[in-house]
Amino acid sequence: MGWDEAAVDERAQAFLAEHDPAKMERLDFLRARFDAGLAWVHFPEGLGGLGAARGLQAVVERRFRGTPDNNPGLITIGLGMAAPTILAFGTDEQRQRFLRPLWTGEEVWCQLFSEPGAGSDLATLATRAVREGDEWVVDGQKVWTSGAHHSRWAILVARTDPDVPKHRGLSYFVCDMEAPGVEVRPLRQITGEAEFNEVFLTGVRLPDSLRLGEVGDGWRVAQTTLMNERVAIGGTPTRRTMIGLLSETWRERPELRTHALHQRLLKLWVDAEVMRLTATRLREQLAAGHPGPEGSGMKLAFARLNQELTGLEVELLREDGLAYDDWAFRRSDSVDFLGRGSGYRYLRAKGNSIEGGTSEILRNIIAERVLGLPSEPRVDKDVAWKDLPR
């Protein structure tokens, strides 16, 4: 059936009339919302959606404001990366098994992509998955894995064939983070806390039913994840924003204002508004389809803007900017970006141009895939992975 705004709104209202969040367990409420197709309306029916246009989600969110949420700060990787990949490449069983607890937040996901030797050049990764009957045995080391310490599942890319060029020998799996042989060690960040981890995989046995997509097709599956990751980081609308926060400080602290900072603030205010409008336009474009390389542009713009805004905030605050709220080494559950101090924001924002593809790599993607500029000569393209220089 074709869903329009009125129909979606009506369904949301009908749901809320029957399910009073004040009288239900939080999880029961979320599960019921998923089952009613009001989790993510653009997903198919039976998988938390209605098969409606992506843009109609806003109608649902308006109605559900103030009801228990699925703690989106904690499950961004699941929502933004794992879910679209499972939807695109998963079998029916995989979709049924994973999507509901992913959306309700019962099962947290992390991303086992980067390795010490493979960051920007992800396709060169060395974690091996070797088939043994109905199982895969995985050995290797992953790094910078955000949230691995509270994850139930991970999306994992591993090498299944070292004898072909690097992009062709990869396969994509769901990794059971509770399986024997998975070891998670925290890595402290420049902010003081440990958001990310090293993950050691030693003889981890994964049933073949946890493979997503065909054997050897892992690179293509990973591309879907990465495209979605960049939109998730760059293009998601948020209610409170960094420019909003900085503007509040500016209004509340007239004694800090200077002409030079004023000009910078005004320029960044325009940049933030242009970025908001660009993101809105991009979302409209994606309403029906899938994110294209344009999504990379949003993440690039977001990183630059966030870094300039947070840098300006520290400078504006002067003596207060010399202080730091808390250096304690702890494992963080989610990134409370706007809730922390200016120094934290300044430091954490430095990661925005590294995580999810560095700004340099995103510029290459825009230059090559959007503008069609020729790529630099590739020395590693037709060489079997095992013969690459290291």
Added chain:
Amino acid sequence: MSQEAQSPMTLLYTEVEEELRAAVRGLLSGRSSPSEVLAHVESAASDGAVPYDLEVWKALGRDIGAAGLLIPEDLGGAGATAREAAVVLEELGRAVAPVPYLSSAVLATRALLGAEDEAARDLLGRLASGEVTAALAVSFAASPYTPPLSAVTLGADGALTGRVTGVIGAEVADVLIVPVAVEGSGSALYAVDASEARIKTVASLDLTRPIATVSFSGAQGRPVGSAAGVGDALLLAAGLLASEQLGVAEWCLTTTVAYVKERKQFARPVGSFQAIKHRLADLWLEIVGARAAARNAAALLGAGEDAHVAVAVAQAHCGVAAVHAAEECVQLHGGIGMTWEHPAHLYLKRAKADEIALGTPGDHREALALMADLPGPVN
């Protein structure tokens, strides 16, 4: 008349300066490498102690004689100039060395040099020998163009009361040099034993040079003369901070260049990508400029000439250059640059704090509007 015609001194390093540099670098590379600094900061944090390395400070201040560089020979110092102090600060910046050099041997020392009383001269002698460490009780965020009014007042009983925020080096100072508002006569400088004050370290963005709040409630102090030197101390420190910023920027560039030569992605060093090469070439150029501007400020300050323009230019350029270099360092190290384990963050934090210290780049540019006769729009 161009500035060049006014300043006959060289912007290059003299042999004496190079020797001093070698001595400081020798000391720091043996005892204060970035990873040792990090370890030191960490162990201090877990003990609830301050991050200063007093062993290195002793060796630097006493053995190398850096504590007394700016103090005249007749008071027991080395009678050197801002040029030599600048070289020390370049090296300290390069190592983010946690020593109270800027706070004691520059800020407090220069304020005392302007005080002129016998008590000040006596204290300077003890600072020169490295026997005593001092701190100037003025916010590190104060700008030389609008020196803060003293928040400390003299009671009828002769005791001091008040609270100063954002102070560097107070935790390891034996003596605090305090500008005090005195009814009727404006202000005076007091020396107060650190034991008379309450010093509370604030969790700081700069892990290697934290700020503290210094409070006095009925503290006993000794008047040491006029507070007229405080403004000069801020100007001198701002000019010399440019050299520290230069050192910070240089470490970041050198370390990054070495890393991108080594680190391979796409089967080649990431430093072989033109996008990276051009950025690092631009950064190099910015640092070349930083060195010239920092040297110029140090030379004019050292010669006792009018250094206002030189200091403002150096601060406006070097503050930004150091932050830029540190930010590039983190970015071009990728994920490793975001870790606590890699020392890049110590430099980022130092560079960002230094940008605020002693006038922001915007403050220095604004000061130039007046000095270079480039007034703002009329309305």
